[in-house]
Amino acid sequence: MKKAGKIVIGLVCVGAFGVLMFTRFTKKEEPIEAVPNPTVVVQTPETGNIELSTGLTGTVEPADQVYIIPKGSGEVLEVYVNQGDTVQKGQKLFRIDNKQLDAARITLNTTQVSLNDAQTSVNRMKALYESGDISAQAYEQAVSGLSMAKLQYDSAKLNYDTQSENTVVTAPIAGVLEQFGVQVHDMSAGGSVAGVVSGAGGKTLTFNVSERVMKGLNIGDPVTVEKNGTDYSGAISEIGSMVDASTGLFKVKATLGDADGLASGTMVKVYVTAEKADNVMVVPADCVNYSNGDAYVYTYDAATSTAKKTPVEDGLIDSDKIQIVSGLSYDDEVITSWSKELYDGAAVNIQGSDDGEETEADSEESSEGDTDSSETTAEETTEAAETAAK
Numbered sequence: 001m002k003k004a005g006k007i008v009i010g011l012v013c014v015g016a017f018g019v020l021m022f023t024r025f026t027k028k029e030e031p032i033e034a035v036p037n038p039t040v041v042v043q044t045p046e047t048g049n050i051e052l053s054t055g056l057t058g059t060v061e062p063a064d065q066v067y068i069i070p071k072g073s074g075e076v077l078e079v080y081v082n083q084g085d086t087v088q089k090g091q092k093l094f095r096i097d098n099k100q101l102d103a104a105r106i107t108l109n110t111t112q113v114s115l116n117d118a119q120t121s122v123n124r125m126k127a128l129y130e131s132g133d134i135s136a137q138a139y140e141q142a143v144s145g146l147s148m149a150k151l152q153y154d155s156a157k158l159n160y161d162t163q164s165e166n167t168v169v170t171a172p173i174a175g176v177l178e179q180f181g182v183q184v185h186d187m188s189a190g191g192s193v194a195g196v197v198s199g200a201g202g203k204t205l206t207f208n209v210s211e212r213v214m215k216g217l218n219i220g221d222p223v224t225v226e227k228n229g230t231d232y233s234g235a236i237s238e239i240g241s242m243v244d245a246s247t248g249l250f251k252v253k254a255t256l257g258d259a260d261g262l263a264s265g266t267m268v269k270v271y272v273t274a275e276k277a278d279n280v281m282v283v284p285a286d287c288v289n290y291s292n293g294d295a296y297v298y299t300y301d302a303a304t305s306t307a308k309k310t311p312v313e314d315g316l317i318d319s320d321k322i323q324i325v326s327g328l329s330y331d332d333e334v335i336t337s338w339s340k341e342l343y344d345g346a347a348v349n350i351q352g353s354d355d356g357e358e359t360e361a362d363s364e365e366s367s368e369g370d371t372d373s374s375e376t377t378a379e380e381t382t383e384a385a386e387t388a389a390k
Contacts, residue, residue, distance in 0.1 A: 037347045038339040040307070042300045045330050048282040050316040050323055054274040058207030058225070060266045063255065064199025066173050068180070072098040072166030073190040076182055083180040087171040087197065093180075096188045098167040104160040111153040118142075118149035166190070175199040178264055203259040205234060205270065208249035213274045214239065223254045225262070226269040232259045236272075275316055281328065282321040287336040288314060297328070298335040298342055300350065307335060309344035 074096040081093050122142045129139035169188075180195035188194065205225060209217070217239055225232040238253040254270075262268065288295050295314045298307045310332070315323030328334065335342070342348070 037349050038341040039349045039351050040300070040335045040339060040342070041337040041351050042333040043284070043336045044333060045281045045283050045324060045328050047279055047330075048321060049276065049278045050280065050282065050318050050321065051273050051276040052316060052318065053271050054209075054213055056207050056209065056270040056272065058205045058254075058268055058270040060225075060256070060259070060262045060264060060268060061204050061206055062175070062178070062198035062264050063202045063204050064173060064175065065178075065264075066175075066197050066199075067193050068093065068169065068172065068195040068197060069191060070096065070166065070169045070188050070194055071190050072096055072100065072163065072188070074098045074167075074188060076184055076186045076188055079182055079184055081177060081180065083177050083195075085177050085180075087174065087177060089171055089174045091171045093169045093171055093195070094182050094188075095168045096166075098163055101160070101163040101167050104156070104163040108153075108156040108160045111149070111156040115146075115149040115153045118146040122146045169194065171197055173197055173199055198264055203256045203262055203264070204237070205254040205256055205268070207252055207254075207270050208244065208247050209252055209272070210249060211243075213272070214250040214252070216275045217252065217272065221273060224271040225256065225259070226271070227262060227266065230261065232256055232262065232268075234259075277316050277323050280315065281324045281330070283324055283328070283334050284336050285317055285320055285322040286338070287334055288312070288322050298344075299328075300333040300335055300348065302333070305347055305349070307342055307344065307346045307348050 076094055077097050078095040079093070080095075081087060081091075087093070122145075125134060125139050125142035128134040129136065175197045178196045178198045182188070182194050205223065217236060219236055219239065221236045223234045223236060225234060234254045234256040236252060236254045238251075240251040243249065244251055252272075256262070283297065287297055289297065294311060296309055296311045299310045300306075301308045310327060312327030313325040315325045317323065335348070337351075339348075
């Protein structure tokens with residue numbers, strides 16, 4: 001019995017081994033699934049504009065700003081206004097004790113007396129000359145003396161009027177006293193700044209730029225000013241052509257419209273267009289690649305249905321597009337989508353084309369064929385195992 005049992009076990013083992021080997025050698029190899037060509041999106045270059053803005057810092061100033069500079073010197077006797085007051089042109093601001101005015105008054109009175117004496121002398125000499133009692137030369141000397149006295153009087157009168165004007169300092173223009181700190185008993189020096197009057201007009205903006213930015217600016221270019229979340233618009237009115245020695249930059253001025261909310265002297269954020277390119281060829285920025293600093297794009301070759309690596313020269317770039325200086329024409333189809341299977345000469349399908357649809361259908365049919373083949377192989381293997389067991 002033991003011997004018969006061993007024989008049965010051996011037969012079972014041999015049968016199992018045979019079934020295993022039969023299944024292994026009769027199983028069909030699964031076909032390798034073909035990798036489909038990448039599907040890409042293409043676009044022709046367009047004509048567009050690119051502007052690059054630069055953020056700077058500027059200072060708001062009055063459009064009309066005039067310094068108050070007294071011509072005379074002396075102690076301040078009276079002050080008629082305060083800082084922040086609105087004044088009119090010619091309005092009195094303060095009066096000084098001008099000692100030169102007293103001297104000018106004495107000189108004027110002296111020349112007035114001399115003029116009167118010269119006039120009296122001429123009148124008397126004229127009567128004598130007409131009666132023949134004096135010579136013509138004597139009469140002419142009297143007339144010359146009168147002319148000299150008249151010139152001296154006119155000079156003294158002009159000096160007195162000037163000193164009178166210097167005694168009372170007036171507003172040079174109509175506006176607001178932005179700076180004014182004159183007090184009674186202060187000493188006012190001629191030629192020194194006593195205050196600043198800002199005109200009632202608009203505001204100006206002053207800011208400094210580098211040479212690179214300066215070259216991209218033009219008179220009339222728009223500027224945007226931001227302060228406390230509020231934007232103000234303006235236009236460039238002046239562009240300096242010389243470098244400021246203190247900053248090493250170029251000074252630029254702009255006029256601001258409707259900027260009453262900005263106080264004079266306020267520091268603001270300024271945005272200007274530093275560089276721009278109008279009516280140039282542009283493509284999406286994401287489709288431009290770089291190799292060792294050289295720019296290139298992939299274009300679609302319709303004749304071979306492949307991708308072609310095309311070197312280009314790029315220009316300005318913003319957040320979504322880039323300028324193409326050379327290397328492309330407006331008829332080129334630029335591949336704007338990315339794929340890891342994309343390389344020079346790679347076969348590609350265009351999204352939405354008939355070739356792309358046929359490729360997808362072929363892939364589905366191949367998948368169905370592979371499924372049927374797998375099912376047939378499994379059935380044949382099962383049948384073979386059952387036969388061997390019997």
